[in-house]
Structure formats: C-alpha cells, structure tokens
Amino acid sequence: MVYCGKPSKGCSNCRERKIRCDQKEPGCGQCEKRQQQCPGYRNLVDLMFRDESSHVIKKAAKTKARGRLKNAQASSAGSSSENVVASTDPESSDPSPGTAVKTGVRRQYPPRPMDTTMMTIRHRPRQIQWSSSSSDSDDDEDGLLPSSPEDGPWSTAPQARPLYSLSPSYQERGTAFFFSRYVSMDENACHQNYDFIFDVWRPASMLPSRQADGVMASVAAVGLAGLSHLTMCAEMMDWSRRSYGAALKMTNDALRDPVEAVKDTTMLSILVLGTYEMLSGRTNQTVRAWQNHLNGASALAKMRGLGQFRTRAGARMFMMLTQIVLINCMQRDMPMPQSLIDLRNQLGMLSGGTDPGWRLSGPIYKVMQLRYEINSGKLNQTADIINQLSNVDQDFADVIADLPETWRYRSVRITTAHPAVFDGHRCDVYATLGLAATWNGVRSIRMMVHETILGELFKCFQGQHIMLWPYEAKLQLAKSVELLEKLCETVLASIPQHFGVVNFRDAMFGGGGSTSAIVPATRSPSRIVRSPSISASSSSPSSVAESAPSPRVFNGPTLQDPTYAKGRSNDAERFMTLASASNTIVWPLYLVGVSSCCTQVVKDFVVDRLKAILEESGLMQAHGVALMVRDKEVYIPWSDVSWNRMPQTHIPSDLIV
Structure with missing residues (x-):
C-alpha cells in the first residue's frame, strides 16, 4: 500500500474542469449553475491509500527482462569473438612473434560454480526522496527492489536482522x-x-x-x-x-x-x-x-x-x-x-x-490544583472552597468573552423536527468538531466545578432544609443550578453535528449575517429516542426530579470523584473506560447524563446517543459509558424547593457558554 497524498475534495465534474468546488450539500454550486446533476463527493479516507502490488510486480518483471537481455547480448558478443579467433588461426594455440594477434583474443577458462552460502543481496545505497505525488515516487520505488548484477557490484555485507517480524x-x-x-x-x-x-x-x-x-x-x-x-x-x-x-x-x-x-x-x-x-x-x-x-x-x-x-x-x-x-x-x-x-x-x-487554546489551559490547571488541595485537605473550609471555585469559573468566562469570532458557534433551527435533536429543532453548529470538542471540554470542567460547589453547600448544611439556609448560600445554589442547566443545554445542542445531522457550511449559507439560521437536516441517526415536546433543560428547577427517587444525599459528578469510582473494586476500569474513549463527545455526554440537573428524559437521550456511537463507530467504550449512565441514580435534594421564594439570579450572558 502506497500513501498517495491528500486527494481533492471536489466532485468529479469540478475536477475534470479543474475549477474550485464549493462542496455544498447535496450538490455543489458549480454543477447547479451549469444545470448539471452533481455526482457527489468521494470518501477521502478510502482514497488515502492505493494498491500498488500489480505496478510493483510489473516493474520487477521489467528489471529481470533487462537483465536477461544484457546477458543475451553478452553471450552473443562472446560467441562472435571466438569465431573471429578461430578463423584467424585455427591450428595454433601459441602464436609466434611474427603472427598478428587480434585484440579480441582472450584465454578462456572453464566456468566456476557460484558460492551462495555467505552472499546476501542488497541494493546500492541510494538517497530516498519523499514526494506527496504518486508519479514522483515511482522512480523511488526502484530503490526498494533488489538490484540485478548488471546494475553494479553486489554487496556481500551481512544484512541487518529486523527487530521484529510482523505479518x-x-x-x-x-x-x-x-x-x-x-x-x-x-x-x-x-x-x-x-x-x-x-x-x-x-x-x-x-x-x-x-x-x-x-x-x-x-x-x-x-x-x-x-x-x-x-x-x-x-x-x-x-x-x-x-x-x-x-x-x-x-x-x-x-x-x-x-x-x-x-x-x-x-x-x-x-x-x-x-x-x-x-x-x-x-x-x-x-x-x-x-x-x-x-x-x-x-x-x-x-x-x-x-x-x-x-x-x-x-x-x-x-x-x-x-x-x-x-x-x-x-x-x-x-x-x-x-x-x-x-x-x-x-x-x-x-x-x-494570545492563542485561545493556550489561554484556556490556564484555568484548567488551576482547577487541577484546587482539586488536589481539596482532596489532600489543604483547602477544607467551605467558604474558601466555594470562593476559589467561583473565581476559577470567572476565569473561564473571561477567556471565553475574548475568544475570536472564528471560535464562535452558531445556533440553528432545523426546518422540521428531527428526532436526533434533543428538543426537535434547536442545535449549535461549530466550524469544526475540534472546536466543538474544546468548547465541550471547557463546559465539562465548569459543570464539575459547579457540582462541587453544590456538594460543598449540602455538606455544610447537612440536615437543614434549603429554605433555612443563609441568603448567600441560597443565592449560590440558585446560580450554580441555573448555570448547570445552561451548560447541559449547550452540550445537548452540540450533539447533532457530531452525528452529521447539520454542518457548518449549511449554517453559514442558511442565515446570511444573522446569528441564527434555519437549515434542513442532512441525515437520520442510526437509533433514535423520541424527544419531549418541551425541553427538560428549559423547564423550571422545580420540575427537575419528576421521575427521580426521593432525595437522600447529593451525589453529583464533583471534582473529587467525577466517575463515582472511589471505594469501588472496579475503580480503574470505570475511569479508563471514560479516559480511553477516543470520541470527544463521550465525556460531555456522560457528565450530562449523571448531572444533578439531569431528568429521566435527558438520561434516556444520552444513553441512546452513546449506543448510537457504538453502532456507528464500533467504539466499545461508548457501551460501557452508556451502562454507567443508565445505572446511575441521581438524587436531587432541591426537588421540593419553592423556587419562587429563592433569591433571583441575574447571571451575565458572558458567563453562559
């Protein structure tokens, strides 16, 4: 198999005309202008490699043929020389001084068998040039084939033994x-x-x-x-x-x-x-x-x-x-x-x-340091923990507020309700899934930060009804709950793009210069769960635990134990199942599914999407994470709170991503 370089992404019509293809879906704009049916686009992964076996066999055959031809020419030349000598002096084997000797005369020796016991064949040293095009690399392939005797002297140096032999x-x-x-x-x-x-x-x-x-x-x-x-x-x-x-x-x-x-x-x-x-x-x-x-x-x-x-x-x-x-x-x-x-x-x-990725790593490192200090007992006062976590969350918000326009996502609405979209219509579209992964990574950490804040509040006021808490504690609870709901909502809105339901190109062409667009769905998912008529994330906090069991203790995915692995016999397996999932949407889906703000409807949707990842990509870790979400019972201690009597929050828009 030979790597053939980066192939063209355009349709065959544009490639034949040698023009730039805009790669619109379902057909490109150039074909549409010419009123032609666009043949579609190739699978680039399939084109990255080409089977060159037959080509190499032909080149080897040509090399052998050239060798046989040279041998035949050498034999014919030798025969003609012998004939010339014989016709000149057929009876004399020791010419006298007066006899004219032809330049082609040479003494003939009997053939000696070739000793091949210690000989190894190796081509002459050659500088290999790397090229991205297959046409340029054809000449280089000759250097990888065993050379013939006519190409030069064979080396008899011992060949390096390979360190391993893989089929x-x-x-x-x-x-x-x-x-x-x-x-x-x-x-x-x-x-x-x-x-x-x-x-x-x-x-x-x-x-x-x-x-x-x-x-x-x-x-x-x-x-x-x-x-x-x-x-x-x-x-x-x-x-x-x-x-x-x-x-x-x-x-x-x-x-x-x-x-x-x-x-x-x-x-x-x-x-x-x-x-x-x-x-x-x-x-x-x-x-x-x-x-x-x-x-x-x-x-x-x-x-x-x-x-x-x-x-x-x-x-x-x-x-x-x-x-x-x-x-x-x-x-x-x-x-x-x-x-x-x-x-x-x-x-x-x-x-x-100024690099956005570098700037986002700063608050992440701070979170890891805080997590270590909390777990080691260096930071053990509830007020100090909440204050430090709130400060690092504000650091995230400050970096996000200064992100360049190219990092921003765009909210779109599907023209018709689509079952792969959680609320049927609304989803967010990113320029690339790499950017979506970065955004969801930040959201995941912020979710764990606020789950930790809630855990510290309930640990501090254990046994007391929420309405009896101090005003500052109730205000912090309301802020964290609202932010958690918004973070979960934006993670859910990013999921359709990962399954190919929408793409950024449609969002850009569908809405002009506005911040939102109306676009059609491009495909259906392999498995679907019927979405609720009203999004759970837009419901009031009092309806969060409609199908949850009665609250006993807060157990959201905090920074101290995000995978609920501590104290379990399979703690390493649980953690590595999440850590080794190469699909970047698995971890955010897990946190949404086990969040203290998660409803049963959201959990069912998350489990279904994880199973869809397994079916579409064969990622076995997605199945394990789906079981972890399905079996996790989330207890929501604020299910019986009268939220109209709680402090009203006014969270700035730049805090919500």
Whole structure:
C-alpha cells in the first residue's frame, strides 16, 4: 500500500474542469449553475491509500527482462569473438612473434560454480526522496527492489536482522486503520488527531529490512488493537501485542541515546504508545503501566525544553501530552507537574500569550490544583472552597468573552423536527468538531466545578432544609443550578453535528449575517429516542426530579470523584473506560447524563446517543459509558424547593457558554 497524498475534495465534474468546488450539500454550486446533476463527493479516507502490488510486480518483471537481455547480448558478443579467433588461426594455440594477434583474443577458462552460502543481496545505497505525488515516487520505488548484477557490484555485507517480524498483511491493515481513524484528513473527525504526523515522520518500506522503526511499530500496534476490538479477532490482538513489544524496545533504545531521546520521532512514539495503553486494557496493572509511561514522557518533555516549540508539530505534541497528563492527574489525585506548567508558560511567551487554546489551559490547571488541595485537605473550609471555585469559573468566562469570532458557534433551527435533536429543532453548529470538542471540554470542567460547589453547600448544611439556609448560600445554589442547566443545554445542542445531522457550511449559507439560521437536516441517526415536546433543560428547577427517587444525599459528578469510582473494586476500569474513549463527545455526554440537573428524559437521550456511537463507530467504550449512565441514580435534594421564594439570579450572558 502506497500513501498517495491528500486527494481533492471536489466532485468529479469540478475536477475534470479543474475549477474550485464549493462542496455544498447535496450538490455543489458549480454543477447547479451549469444545470448539471452533481455526482457527489468521494470518501477521502478510502482514497488515502492505493494498491500498488500489480505496478510493483510489473516493474520487477521489467528489471529481470533487462537483465536477461544484457546477458543475451553478452553471450552473443562472446560467441562472435571466438569465431573471429578461430578463423584467424585455427591450428595454433601459441602464436609466434611474427603472427598478428587480434585484440579480441582472450584465454578462456572453464566456468566456476557460484558460492551462495555467505552472499546476501542488497541494493546500492541510494538517497530516498519523499514526494506527496504518486508519479514522483515511482522512480523511488526502484530503490526498494533488489538490484540485478548488471546494475553494479553486489554487496556481500551481512544484512541487518529486523527487530521484529510482523505479518505484512496485518501490519498493512493496522497501519491503514490508524491512519483512517487518527490521521484523518477530515477536519470534522472526532478522534484524537495525529494529523501532524508527516511533519515529524515518514513511513519506511514494508520490507522486513526496513521495519526497524519505533513509530511504525507503535502505529501498527494501535491500529491492530482498534481493529481487534471491531472484529473481535484474538489473533489480531496477539499481533498487536507483538508490535507493541517491539515498539517499546525500540523506544527504550532511543531514550538511552542522548541524541535520539530529544528527537520529535521519539516523543511521537511515546504518544502513540500511550494511545495503545489506553486502548488495550483497563485493569489496575494496565493503569499503573500507563501512569509510569506518562511520568517518563513528562520527564522527556522537560529534557526537550524550549527546542520542542520550534516546530508546529513539536508544540502540538506538547499540548497533546499535557491533555493526557491531565487525565492521569485526575486518576491519581495529583496536581499538574510543575515542569509542564513552566513549559506551558514559556510556550505562551513565545506565542505572545494570545492563542485561545493556550489561554484556556490556564484555568484548567488551576482547577487541577484546587482539586488536589481539596482532596489532600489543604483547602477544607467551605467558604474558601466555594470562593476559589467561583473565581476559577470567572476565569473561564473571561477567556471565553475574548475568544475570536472564528471560535464562535452558531445556533440553528432545523426546518422540521428531527428526532436526533434533543428538543426537535434547536442545535449549535461549530466550524469544526475540534472546536466543538474544546468548547465541550471547557463546559465539562465548569459543570464539575459547579457540582462541587453544590456538594460543598449540602455538606455544610447537612440536615437543614434549603429554605433555612443563609441568603448567600441560597443565592449560590440558585446560580450554580441555573448555570448547570445552561451548560447541559449547550452540550445537548452540540450533539447533532457530531452525528452529521447539520454542518457548518449549511449554517453559514442558511442565515446570511444573522446569528441564527434555519437549515434542513442532512441525515437520520442510526437509533433514535423520541424527544419531549418541551425541553427538560428549559423547564423550571422545580420540575427537575419528576421521575427521580426521593432525595437522600447529593451525589453529583464533583471534582473529587467525577466517575463515582472511589471505594469501588472496579475503580480503574470505570475511569479508563471514560479516559480511553477516543470520541470527544463521550465525556460531555456522560457528565450530562449523571448531572444533578439531569431528568429521566435527558438520561434516556444520552444513553441512546452513546449506543448510537457504538453502532456507528464500533467504539466499545461508548457501551460501557452508556451502562454507567443508565445505572446511575441521581438524587436531587432541591426537588421540593419553592423556587419562587429563592433569591433571583441575574447571571451575565458572558458567563453562559
């Protein structure tokens, strides 16, 4: 399989005319202007690879044919020379001084058999040029084929033994799966994206002598692990483990070399191996191995220093590492490592401190530090905890208020009620699903912040009716409940785009310059739950617990225990099920489904969407998360509160995202 570069996204009509295609749905505007039927658009993932087996076979056959032709010419030349000698002096084998000797005369020796016991065939050294087009790479493929004797002298040096032997068919399948899922050219891909991989690394040949590549081995391991989960093939998982072991050995060898250790390819191998460890298992032993792996990666990032930020790929890998370390810190109840925080601050100085993603990471690190101080007992006063959490939530709001226009989402209404949209009509559309993931990540953390505030309030005033609380406590309760409802509502509004119901292009063309648009739905979901006629998120707080059991104790997803894993025998499995879900909408869906503001209707909708993710993408973690949401009983202590007697909140619009 040969990588063929980035293909055109346009329809075939526009490609034939060599014009820019606007890629509108269901047909492009150029075809519409010419009153032609648009043939539609190709699946780019299927076009990323091409089977070149027959082409390589033809090239090898041509090489052999050239060799046979040269041998035949050499034989005919030798025969003609012998004939000339024989006709000149047929009876004399030792010419006398007076005899004229032809220049073509040479002494003939009997043929000697070739000794092949210690000989290995290896092509001459050649500089390989990488090219994104298949036409340019055709010449390079000759360098990957065994050369013939006519091309030059054969080297008899011993050939390097490959560090591992993986079935070519399995390696190709695993690599192709990794590229289709994690290096997708589609900007709306939900999965963890290694789209920068070619800025760091170029794939070697699939020949056994070229397989000593830590990145290639780790890529194959992740791809085969993902395929084994989809196909339930135990043999494929066995090959995945072999490739993982080889990748681990080669990465450890690179880390022992001071020069190789700081290279981008070494960090890339570590990140891909971390992805494998998150996918391969969810036992306590697996979690410990993953944590040790991340500790080493953090130390390596410190060793790489500011040099890793000189390239776009280096900065991307650092940000990806911090995201994974953040998950690890949540599992271990630890703050972010100070070395990573210092590097993050230095990255901000290099970028001018204006990058929105960099600015959003600041409040996130503060939340992790607060979580550590609360769990360790360093921060134990209710008033101090609530004050600190409120301040960090305001930090989020300040950053969001200054986000550029390109980061903003757009609210749209579906022309006809669609069952994949929670309230039937309203949804939010983002320029890319990467931006949607960032927004939902911020919302998820803010939801846990306010769930923690509510938990602290109920712990402080345990046994007292809410109406007997001090005014400040009731006001804070009302604010947090309202913000939680709004945050859940915006997460639900982002879900339709993840399932292809709407897209940003339709939203831009459908509403002109207004902030909202009316667009048609583009597809139906694989599974649907009938939405209520009235959105639960727009109902009053007094109706929040219509179908919930009578309240006993507050148990929302707080920062201290967001997965309800503490004290359980399967705590590692529960946490890693959520952490290893590569679809970015799974975690926000989980938090909405277990939120203290969740109704039974919302929970049913969340469970259905998680099952739809399983059916459409084969993500097994989505099934586990769906069971966690389904089995979670949420107790809502404010179900019997007279909200008209509670303090009235006036939350600024910039606080609601």
